[in-house]
Amino acid sequence: MRIALDAMGGDHAPGEAVKGAVEGARENGVEVVLVGPTAVVRAELDKYAPIGPHLTVVEAPEMVRMDEAPAMAVRQKKNSSLAVGMKLLKTGEASAFISAGNSGAVMAAALLILGLQEGVERPALATVFPTSGGPALFLDVGANTDCKPPFLLQFARMGNTYMQKVFSIASPRIGLVSNGEEETKGNQLVRETHVLLKASGLNFVGNVEGKDLARGVADVVVTDGFTGNVMIKVTEGVHEMLRAVLEQEAARGPHMALAISLFRPLLQTVAKRLDYTQYGGAPLLGVKGNVIIGHGRSDARAFKSALRMAKRMVEQEGKASLMAPVLDREATDTSGFTAHSP
Amino acid sequence: MRIALDAMGGDHAPGEAVKGAVEGARENGVEVVLVGPTAVVRAELDKYAPIGPHLTVVEAPEMVRMDEAPAMAVRQKKNSSLAVGMKLLKTGEASAFISAGNSGAVMAAALLILGLQEGVERPALATVFPTSGGPALFLDVGANTDCKPPFLLQFARMGNTYMQKVFSIASPRIGLVSNGEEETKGNQLVRETHVLLKASGLNFVGNVEGKDLARGVADVVVTDGFTGNVMIKVTEGVHEMLRAVLEQEAARGPHMALAISLFRPLLQTVAKRLDYTQYGGAPLLGVKGNVIIGHGRSDARAFKSALRMAKRMVEQEGKASLMAPVLDREATDTSGFTAHSP
Numbered sequence: 001m002r003i004a005l006d007a008m009g010g011d012h013a014p015g016e017a018v019k020g021a022v023e024g025a026r027e028n029g030v031e032v033v034l035v036g037p038t039a040v041v042r043a044e045l046d047k048y049a050p051i052g053p054h055l056t057v058v059e060a061p062e063m064v065r066m067d068e069a070p071a072m073a074v075r076q077k078k079n080s081s082l083a084v085g086m087k088l089l090k091t092g093e094a095s096a097f098i099s100a101g102n103s104g105a106v107m108a109a110a111l112l113i114l115g116l117q118e119g120v121e122r123p124a125l126a127t128v129f130p131t132s133g134g135p136a137l138f139l140d141v142g143a144n145t146d147c148k149p150p151f152l153l154q155f156a157r158m159g160n161t162y163m164q165k166v167f168s169i170a171s172p173r174i175g176l177v178s179n180g181e182e183e184t185k186g187n188q189l190v191r192e193t194h195v196l197l198k199a200s201g202l203n204f205v206g207n208v209e210g211k212d213l214a215r216g217v218a219d220v221v222v223t224d225g226f227t228g229n230v231m232i233k234v235t236e237g238v239h240e241m242l243r244a245v246l247e248q249e250a251a252r253g254p255h256m257a258l259a260i261s262l263f264r265p266l267l268q269t270v271a272k273r274l275d276y277t278q279y280g281g282a283p284l285l286g287v288k289g290n291v292i293i294g295h296g297r298s299d300a301r302a303f304k305s306a307l308r309m310a311k312r313m314v315e316q317e318g319k320a321s322l323m324a325p326v327l328d329r330e331a332t333d334t335s336g337f338t339a340h341s342p
Numbered sequence: 343m344r345i346a347l348d349a350m351g352g353d354h355a356p357g358e359a360v361k362g363a364v365e366g367a368r369e370n371g372v373e374v375v376l377v378g379p380t381a382v383v384r385a386e387l388d389k390y391a392p393i394g395p396h397l398t399v400v401e402a403p404e405m406v407r408m409d410e411a412p413a414m415a416v417r418q419k420k421n422s423s424l425a426v427g428m429k430l431l432k433t434g435e436a437s438a439f440i441s442a443g444n445s446g447a448v449m450a451a452a453l454l455i456l457g458l459q460e461g462v463e464r465p466a467l468a469t470v471f472p473t474s475g476g477p478a479l480f481l482d483v484g485a486n487t488d489c490k491p492p493f494l495l496q497f498a499r500m501g502n503t504y505m506q507k508v509f510s511i512a513s514p515r516i517g518l519v520s521n522g523e524e525e526t527k528g529n530q531l532v533r534e535t536h537v538l539l540k541a542s543g544l545n546f547v548g549n550v551e552g553k554d555l556a557r558g559v560a561d562v563v564v565t566d567g568f569t570g571n572v573m574i575k576v577t578e579g580v581h582e583m584l585r586a587v588l589e590q591e592a593a594r595g596p597h598m599a600l601a602i603s604l605f606r607p608l609l610q611t612v613a614k615r616l617d618y619t620q621y622g623g624a625p626l627l628g629v630k631g632n633v634i635i636g637h638g639r640s641d642a643r644a645f646k647s648a649l650r651m652a653k654r655m656v657e658q659e660g661k662a663s664l665m666a667p668v669l670d671r672e673a674t675d676t677s678g679f680t681a682h683s684p
Contacts, residue, residue: 132586142521145529179484179571187487187568210572211579226529227569229521230552231576237553238580244474 003310004094007036007044008063008081009101010298017100018044020303025054027304028311033094035060035085060084066296070104074112082106086113089289095317096310098281100294100303107143110287122147123286124155125225125293126162127232128309133216137163137172140225141232141282147224149192152176153200158285159220160202165316167219175208175218177227183207189224197222210234281306283313290314345652346436349378349386350405350423351443352640359442360386362645367396369646370653375436377402377427402426408638412446416454424448428455431631437659438652440623442636442645449485452629464489465628466497467567467635468504469574470651475558479505479514482567483574483624489566491534494518495542500627501562502544507658509561517550517560519569525549531566539564552576623648625655632656 005021007014014036022045025032031054034041038059045051060081064073074083082101086109088094099106107123116123126139137159144151156174163172176194178186183194185207197204208217210231223231281294281302290313292306347363349356356378364387367374373396376383380401387393402423406415416425424443428451430436441448449465458465468481479501486493498516505514518536520528525536527549539546550559552573565573623644626633632655634648 145521145527145532177572179487179568179575185487187566190487190568209579210574210576211582213576214579214583224529226521226532227572230519230569230573232552233521234552234555234573234576235580237551237556238577240553241556242584 001311001314002031002033002094003307003314004033004035004058004085004088004097005303005307006081006085006097006099006101006106007034007041007057008060009099009106010294011066011100011296012299013100014040014044016298016300017303019048020298020300020307022048022051022055023300024304024307028307030054030307030311031056032307033058033085033088035088036063036081037061058084058088064102064105066102068102068105070102070108073102073105074108080105083109083113086110086289086291089291090114095314096290096292098292098294098303098306098310100281100296100298100306103142103293103296106291106293107284110284110289110291114288114291117286117288120154120158120286122151122154123284124151124158125282126159126285127282129213131214131216134219135167136213136216136219136221138213138221138223138228138232139285140223141228142225143284144225145229146226147189149189149196152189152193152222152224153196154286156197156200156202156204156220156222159222162283162285163219166312169219171203172219173205173217174202174220174222175205175212177221177223177231178207178209181207181209193222281309283309290317343653343656344373344375344436345649345656346375346377346400346427346430346439347645347649348423348427348439348441348443348448349376349383349399350402351441351448352636353408353442353638354641355442356382356386358640358642359645361390362640362642362649363397364390364393365642366646366649370649372396372649372653373398374649375400375427375430377430378405378423379403400426400430406444406447408444410444410447412444412450415444415447416450422447425451425455428452428631428633431633432456437656438632438634440634440636440645440648440652442623442638442640442648445484445635445638448633448635449626452626452631452633456630456633459628459630462496462500462628464493464496465626466493466500467624468501468627469624471555473556473558476561477509478555478558478561478563480555480563480565480570480574481627482565483570484567485626486567487571488568489531491531491538494531494535494564494566495538496628498539498542498544498546498562498564501564504625504627505561508654511561513545514561515547515559516544516562516564517547517554519563519565519573520549520551523549523551535564623651625651632659 007017021032021034034057038057041057060079062077062080064080064082082099085097089097090113122144124140125143126137127141128135129138139155139159160172163169178190205218281292284291284293292310294302294306349359363374363376375398377400380399383399402421404419404422406422406424424441427439431439432455464486466482467485468479469483470477471480481497481501502514505511520532547560623634623636626635634652636644636648
């Protein structure tokens with residue numbers, strides 16, 4: 001299995017990207033194609049010499065900066081690391097592509113080079129988050145700030161297929177983010193989407209509230225990209241606040257410092273539950289290919305997780321293509337998985 | 343100062359409401375008018391006998407249930423505790439009204455009985471939350487699920503006035519919730535509101551992200567009622583998750599149980615920062631009168647905080663009415679506070 005990785009994407013690229021690739025290729029038993037300016041990437045790779053045949057470099061002289069306007073960057077820089085990587089996926093030279101670069105540009109390149117799956121009007125950025133009942137998928141977390149009800153229905157179908165294939169959940173429970181559990185709650189988008197989801201044949205469990213997500217009330221949690229992005233950032237903020245309070249308190253004296261050191265395993269548990277990046281990036285669903293978008297702040301560990309996630313996505317494709325049209329339920333039903341309840 | 347309190351509002355009413363009123367009246371040196379069925383309220387009051395003249399009861403035989411349709415309930419039950427309390431505010435027999443009852447019904451009653459301030463198209467529910475730089479106001483957290491840009495501009499002005507008057511901040515920094523700090527980020531509502539806020543004359547500091555709120559980047563944080571409500575519920579969820587993880591870990595053995603007991607003061611600090619109800623309720627801004635809506639789960643402590651908040655709102659009125667038209671900047675400028683920067 002060959003996975004392409006944008007060596008120049010992310011705040012800590014190419015250093016952490018290459019480090020993560022070296023370690024991730026070995027740990028996951030996959031080939032990694034590093035995409036970027038050959039000389040730069042080789043210089044990083046040399047730090048880990050000798051490098052076996054499971055790590056190769058594909059030349060991409062250009063680079064899209066984090067602050068560039070996505071559509072323009074993709075149109076003008078045909079030889080950027082993210083465009084070249086996407087083309088490797090398109091031609092089948094790679095089975096998945098990972099980038100922690102300018103996420104708008106990665107999405108624009110995916111749309112332009114790979115195109116959308118049948119029946120999909122908008123791609124969605126998804127993130128896997130831990131719950132007390134196992135991993136759940138949350139989408140859209142930033143691809144589409146303004147959505148129409150049919151987009152959210154499509155997100156639900158895309159998420160349903162993903163959780164069936166990648167996490168082997170026969171009939172994923174679909175929840176819709178709202179400001180209350182009652183059917184009548186929500187803004188206009190949510191109320192109209194609720195009606196569509198009820199009639200969709202999916203295992204729709206109704207509206208879910210922000211406070212219920214960590215409890216595992218749904219396997220797929222659907223929202224628009226504005227609300228989803230705001231929600232994960234609130235979680236991030238609480239995580240940071242927790243760390244800051246800890247430091248303040250530890251500074252108060254040996255008593256607190258001792259308590260905090262005893263407490264470390266627990267804090268790690270909490271941090272892990274709050275750290276939505278632990279699953280290694282956000283799959284971009286709805287495009288024709290396995291694309292994973294990493295957090296801009298990705299370190300080597302995050303790149304390794306992304307490789308593990310990519311491997312899993314590709315492995316599950318054998319059972320039934322993740323690229324199958326999400327609106328074709330029959331195709332899903334013949335995949336060897338139990339069909340979702342009507 | 344006389345403050346009306348809905349004795350029948352909230353999941354733990356009348357018990358906790360009356361208890362909070364008894365303790366809060368004494369601690370804050372205010373008169374509290376308990377509104378509800380006299381016999382029921384008196385029976386609760388008898389538990390704290392003898393009761394001085396600072397606690398009175400006004401008869402309201404009807405009650406709006408938490409699950410009743412707000413508009414209908416307000417139209418049909420003219421003698422409900424929340425309608426009678428609102429009328430005491432309207433006639434000036436009380437300077438503020440507090441209810442932890444059906445929040446939709448409280449809002450409907452406020453609109454019907456008190457009416458909107460000049461220049462305000464929609465009322466907003468606000469909540470005061472703690473930041474490392476002091477208290478900040480977050481609105482709308484649930485009054486309006488679908489908003490237009492002018493509503494958000496009005497929320498900003500209402501929040502500006504509130505923070506000037508109640509927390510004596512001369513020129514409150516106004517932030518707009520978005521999915522990125524850049525001016526181009528946001529959904530259509532946010533992008534259009536951004537333009538209005540820039541031209542508003544308010545001390546607009548730009549877009550803010552969920553992760554920045556606890557850091558105190560703004561004194562007034564504006565969003566629509568859907569997003570705002572979802573955000574506070576995410577915070578609530580993290581809070582609950584933290585507690586659950588603690589219990590799980592403590593059960594693992596004496597080592598963890600010891601660490602957790604040593605850690606209790608820290609946990610309380612964190613819990614307090616996450617507990618958006620500690621300031622005692624959400625002021626309903628934009629209506630002609632001081633209305634505070636408590637959380638449905640309010641206990642005696644929450645009712646006491648609400649009384650403290652109501653007292654503060656009323657006291658600050660002397661300087662310049664909170665009911666002054668929010669669009670009339672001159673009225674604000676003559677209040678004795680420094681005018682916000684242009």
